[in-house]
Amino acid sequence: MTRDGWRLAVGTLTAMPCPPPGRVDPRVAARSVVLGPVAVLPLALLVTGVLAGGRQIGITSLALGFVAVGALALGSRAFHLDGLADTADGLTASYDRARSLAVMKSGDVGPAGAAALVVVLGVQATALATVHPLLAVLAVCLSRWGHAAACARGSVAATPGGLGAAYAGSLGPAAVALLLVVAGAALAGGAHLAGLPWWRGAAGVLLAALAVTALARRAHRRLGGVNGDVMGASIEVSLALLLVAVA
Structure with a gap:
């Protein structure tokens, strides 16, 4: 079960080669959500390496x-x-x-999709600068816990089949709350170590959670x-908001 969760996390969050999970169900999906930040760590280090190298030259x-x-x-x-x-667009x-x-x-x-990409990517790039x-x-x-609020118990899939059906409703409210608390504490601690007010990290996580909750409700x-x-x-929206909070 844990192996399938790991494979699903790597396969959906990165382009790194990984065998497909043996099965995909709500339990596997929930574990993949929890493992998401670890699965994407190589990409986070890649981004940091690009920023460090670019600043050097x-x-x-x-x-x-x-x-x-x-x-x-x-x-x-x-x-x-x-x-x-x-x-x-939808x-x-x-x-x-x-x-x-x-x-x-x-x-x-379409036009709405193009505008969303320009705005969100522009915010991410400006903050990463x-x-x-x-x-x-x-x-x-x-940010890879960003969709946790959309996976909370009570959420349903828009259509049967596909990844959405496995993830929707896969996390209990206690699990979602715990992920948000851990994320808020981690980003608050990082902000403090970077010389920023600690509350900016916590506020970023809260803002991202509220935005995703609003998006999920709109989708429902x-x-x-x-x-x-x-x-x-x-x-993607979560990443933009987290970066803005701590940039």
């Missing part, structure tokens, strides 16, 4: 931030960015549930539940 800060965002996207096959674009395409789901499944990027290396690592890793009203695209959007 004098690359302009903002340009360096975009290079770091690009490296992170490559390291995850842009999987969650695709979810962000599809979610934005939630703005129509008030008809079937039409919205069809738009999300099409794979095309100035963030402390320790906080960059923590933000990237902890418009789509009838959450799916893999909403999970991906939750991760």
Whole structure:
């Protein structure tokens, strides 16, 4: 069970080669959520390495931030960015549930999806341009708990089958609360070590959790539940908000 959870976490959060899990069910999905920050640690270190190397050779800060965002996207096959674009397009395409789901499944990027990508990636890049290396690592890793609120008990899948069906409702409220407390404590501690007020780290986690909860509720009203695209959007939005809080 733990091995399948690890394989699912690596396979959905990174582009690193990994055997597929033997099975995917809510228990395996829950374990993959918990293991997410560890699975993505190599990508977090890659981002930090890009930032450190770029600063050493004098690359302009903002340009360096975009290079770091690009490296992170490559390291995850842009999987969650695709979810962000599809979610934005689906939630703005129509008030008809079937039409919205069809738009999300099409794979095309519309105006809303393009705007969401520009805004979220721009925020991430701008924040990464100035963030402390320790906080960059923590933000990237902890953002992979960003979809925990969308996986909370009571959440349902928008459609049967797919990853969304396994993740929706897979985490109990106590587990979600514990992940948020651990994330808040870790980012608050990192902020303190980096010379920032500790509360900025905690506030970032709280803000990200509120944003994902609002997104999940919107998805339930418009789509009838959450799916893999909403999970991906939750991760990207969480990363942007965590970076803004500690940049």
